[in-house]
Amino acid sequence: MNPLVYAMDGFNPDNRALMTQETIFHNANGLIGIRSCFEEGYPEGMASIRGTYINGVYGISEMKQAEKLYGFAEEKETIVNVADVQSIEVWFGGERFTLFEGSVLNLSRVLDMEAGITARKAHWRSPEGKEVKVAVTRMASFERPEVFLLEYALEAVNFSGPIRIVSKHIGDVVNYSNPDDPRVASESVKHLSPGVPELLGGASYIKTLIPRSGISFCSGVKNVFSKPGDETIEVSGTSAVHTFSCELSEGETVVLRKYCVFTDDRRHEDIEKSAIAILSEAVDAGAEALLLEQRTYLDSFWDRSMLKIEGDDSLSSSICFNLYQLMASAGRDQISSIAAKGLSGEGYEGHYFWDAEMYIQPFFILTNPEIAKSLISYRYSCLGKARKNARIMGHKSGALYPWRTITGSECSGYYPSGSAQYHINGDIAYAVTSYYLATKDLETLANMGAEILYETARLWLDAGTWNGSRFELHDMTGPDEYTCIVNNNYYTNLAAKHNLLWAEKAHKILKEAGMGFAAEKIGLSDSEAQDFKTAGLAMYLPYDEKLGINPQDDSFLTKKVWDFEGTPKDHYPLLLHYHPLHLYRHQVSKQADTVLAHFIFQDAQSLDVIRRSFDYYEKITTHDSSLSSCIFSIVASTLGLRDKAFKYFGKSAYYDLFDTAGNTQDGIHTANMGGVYMAAVYGFAGFRLKEDGVHFAPYLPEGWTRYSFKIQHEGCRISVVVEKDASVFTALGKSKNIKVNGAEYALEAGKPVSIPNLSN
Ligand code: BGC
Numbered sequence: 001m002n003p004l005v006y007a008m009d010g011f012n013p014d015n016r017a018l019m020t021q022e023t024i025f026h027n028a029n030g031l032i033g034i035r036s037c038f039e040e041g042y043p044e045g046m047a048s049i050r051g052t053y054i055n056g057v058y059g060i061s062e063m064k065q066a067e068k069l070y071g072f073a074e075e076k077e078t079i080v081n082v083a084d085v086q087s088i089e090v091w092f093g094g095e096r097f098t099l100f101e102g103s104v105l106n107l108s109r110v111l112d113m114e115a116g117i118t119a120r121k122a123h124w125r126s127p128e129g130k131e132v133k134v135a136v137t138r139m140a141s142f143e144r145p146e147v148f149l150l151e152y153a154l155e156a157v158n159f160s161g162p163i164r165i166v167s168k169h170i171g172d173v174v175n176y177s178n179p180d181d182p183r184v185a186s187e188s189v190k191h192l193s194p195g196v197p198e199l200l201g202g203a204s205y206i207k208t209l210i211p212r213s214g215i216s217f218c219s220g221v222k223n224v225f226s227k228p229g230d231e232t233i234e235v236s237g238t239s240a241v242h243t244f245s246c247e248l249s250e251g252e253t254v255v256l257r258k259y260c261v262f263t264d265d266r267r268h269e270d271i272e273k274s275a276i277a278i279l280s281e282a283v284d285a286g287a288e289a290l291l292l293e294q295r296t297y298l299d300s301f302w303d304r305s306m307l308k309i310e311g312d313d314s315l316s317s318s319i320c321f322n323l324y325q326l327m328a329s330a331g332r333d334q335i336s337s338i339a340a341k342g343l344s345g346e347g348y349e350g351h352y353f354w355d356a357e358m359y360i361q362p363f364f365i366l367t368n369p370e371i372a373k374s375l376i377s378y379r380y381s382c383l384g385k386a387r388k389n390a391r392i393m394g395h396k397s398g399a400l401y402p403w404r405t406i407t408g409s410e411c412s413g414y415y416p417s418g419s420a421q422y423h424i425n426g427d428i429a430y431a432v433t434s435y436y437l438a439t440k441d442l443e444t445l446a447n448m449g450a451e452i453l454y455e456t457a458r459l460w461l462d463a464g465t466w467n468g469s470r471f472e473l474h475d476m477t478g479p480d481e482y483t484c485i486v487n488n489n490y491y492t493n494l495a496a497k498h499n500l501l502w503a504e505k506a507h508k509i510l511k512e513a514g515m516g517f518a519a520e521k522i523g524l525s526d527s528e529a530q531d532f533k534t535a536g537l538a539m540y541l542p543y544d545e546k547l548g549i550n551p552q553d554d555s556f557l558t559k560k561v562w563d564f565e566g567t568p569k570d571h572y573p574l575l576l577h578y579h580p581l582h583l584y585r586h587q588v589s590k591q592a593d594t595v596l597a598h599f600i601f602q603d604a605q606s607l608d609v610i611r612r613s614f615d616y617y618e619k620i621t622t623h624d625s626s627l628s629s630c631i632f633s634i635v636a637s638t639l640g641l642r643d644k645a646f647k648y649f650g651k652s653a654y655y656d657l658f659d660t661a662g663n664t665q666d667g668i669h670t671a672n673m674g675g676v677y678m679a680a681v682y683g684f685a686g687f688r689l690k691e692d693g694v695h696f697a698p699y700l701p702e703g704w705t706r707y708s709f710k711i712q713h714e715g716c717r718i719s720v721v722v723e724k725d726a727s728v729f730t731a732l733g734k735s736k737n738i739k740v741n742g743a744e745y746a747l748e749a750g751k752p753v754s755i756p757n758l759s760n
Pocket of ligand 1 (some may be wrong): 626
């Protein structure tokens with residue numbers, strides 16, 4: 001079985017299942033994302049999220065605050081649903097093609113991750129008995145990120161007669177909303193002001209303004225039909241409608257190719273000119289060439305990024321699915337990052353969170369460092385707004401990154417589990433230092449990373465407080481959103497400590513390299529850098545002597561434990577059934593918090609403490625967030641709890657494919673997808689990136705024959721193949737020293753070295 005082909009057979013008309021498939025089979029390339037809706041539409045009364053998105057293209061809507069206190073966000077950015085280019089109606093004489101009438105004799109949907117396409121193949125019999133085979137292929141091009149290709153092939157199986165294909169380009173579309181779910185927009189806002197379509201050279205172009213954000217984008221569509229016949233193209237309001245009519249003979253196949261383009265004025269000076277140029281180049285190249293380019297791009301991606309499992313086909317395919325989606329979701333320029341739902345839906349309104357830095361960036365750092373660098377450049381471009389945000393929040397110096405955002409402004413409306421999550425500063429700093437450790441890219445550190453490190457460190461100095469000889473952080477929220485505004489959240493304090501110590505370290509490294517311009521630019525003196533270090537070293541890390549664990553924060557262990565036995569199963573996620581304050585007063589964690597700290601900052605504690613902590617927090621964590629199981633899997637691996645590690649891993653790996661949380665219809669869970677990668681590489685293979693190099697401690701999960709992957713460190717690639725008794729490491733290209741199970745090995749370029757695995 002090819003793990004790079006994910007297929008689903010049969011037609012299930014259930015509305016939620018279909019909306020989930022719109023997400024699973026969406027097409028994205030880091031810039032554009034298009035949900036896989038049925039081109040021909042759905043019957044009246046059926047819901048669908050017919051979404052098309054451009055990374056970083058947003059509208060603004062009012063943030064309604066019931067009581068408007070000082071500094072609360074007044075408006076928020078929302079990714080907008082842009083023009084619909086996927087709609088196609090097909091008529092056979094008087095009958096219209098739809099899977100919801102007549103009989104579906106066969107239906108398959110495929111995501112081919114080697115070819116970078118999705119496909120839908122249907123064999124359908126109309127109510128009058130006409131049999132048709134429909135084959136749809138869709139692709140968001142990685143090589144030409146503005147381009148989307150849709151190929152619609154129709155075969156008349158048992159009849160001859162007229163056919164009419166109506167291909168639409170619809171300018172006026174709206175975003176999805178659901179007033180009952182806090183994880184999507186609660187009300188429908190009109191974001192778009194589309195212009196009248198222009199018809200040029202057989203193509204249609206619609207320029208659309210998003211008045212509140214001032215952003216404009218242009219969508220373009222060119223239809224190319226395989227059979228001569230009658231053809232009309234007309235403008236109807238803010239849509240363009242291209243109709244093809246011809247006679248079809250029995251056994252004949254006709255093909256409509258829809259070449260589509262999206263340009264926006266955050267990236268293009270003249271959106272229409274660019275759209276025309278990019279579209280005509282794509283049409284001239286032709287679909288075959290575009291499909292070939294896609295395959296070549298993906299060959300190189302998989303060569304760098306493949307995580308191959310032998311012995312469990314289904315898991316192997318689901319892992320590829322997760323990795324593919326990460327690549328399809330990641331912004332590649334300084335105005336875009338990776339949204340919580342990637343480009344697959346409108347959940348969390350297209351916002352970027354800490355998910356990108358803490359859960360996803362590790363995958364890119366180790367496999368595609370250029371993308372990791374681009375993610376840093378995005379945060380660097382938001383530094384000015386983070387400084388402003390810090391002032392709004394009362395800080396005299398430094399920068400505070402917003403909890404959720406598109407352009408760097410705070411878009412969180414509920415500050416206890418939003419803006420109060422100051423750990424985001426430490427998370428971004430952590431991503432900067434991890435990228436540096438993996439690449440030793442001094443230039444990026446000097447040009448972007450250092451300023452981020454210094455300004456976030458300044459914020460900690462301003463926000464923290466000295467309690468005798470202890471430096472403490474009060475009134476902040478850690479990763480667990482069921483426990484808010486607390487003192488000394490263990491994770492936050494460790495992230496801040498790391499941030500402070502690294503700010504001082506980076507200052508020294510850059511000064512020695514004669515590259516201290518970031519410090520000069522912002523007036524950072526040696527003595528201020530020394531203050532960072534002093535505070536970092538004095539950072540208070542709560543520890544409970546009695547239980548021998550790190551409490552999540554100062555008050556956590558004094559609270560009542562949540563009544564799990566008395567909580568009905570259908571009351572999860574708790575956030576949809578209990579008042580936040582009620583949750584805050586209990587020991588109940590939505591997601592890994594202290595356990596996350598034990599993974600990220602493992603060296604801060606002994607394994608004995610980590611073991612006791614893991615046992616303790618496991619009992620009170622609901623995993624209501626998708627950011628949780630993967631982390632429990634990693635720490636279980638570290639502790640030798642292999643069955644548990646595997647169980648949590650499976651939960652993460654199938655999260656979207658099994659719609660475990662029941663909301664995949666709103667988009668994929670990108671942080672979890674990055675977590676799946678980490679649970680394998682950091683969990684099963686025990687990988688760690690440290691100042692003294694790369695470490696491994698691999699084992700093979702029960703039931704697998706072998707797994708393999710490659711990582712990149714300081715320009716050298718290392719191939720790792722883990723089998724039951726031993727693992728084989730090969731340095732590709734140049735020699736490399738690595739540490740395995742604590743011992744150092746010198747790998748000679750191209751020479752595999754087999755090292756026994758530790759038994760449990
Ligand atoms: C989690 C956050 C996460 C956000 C976006 C929330 O449910 O609690 O940690 O950043 O989802 O994925």
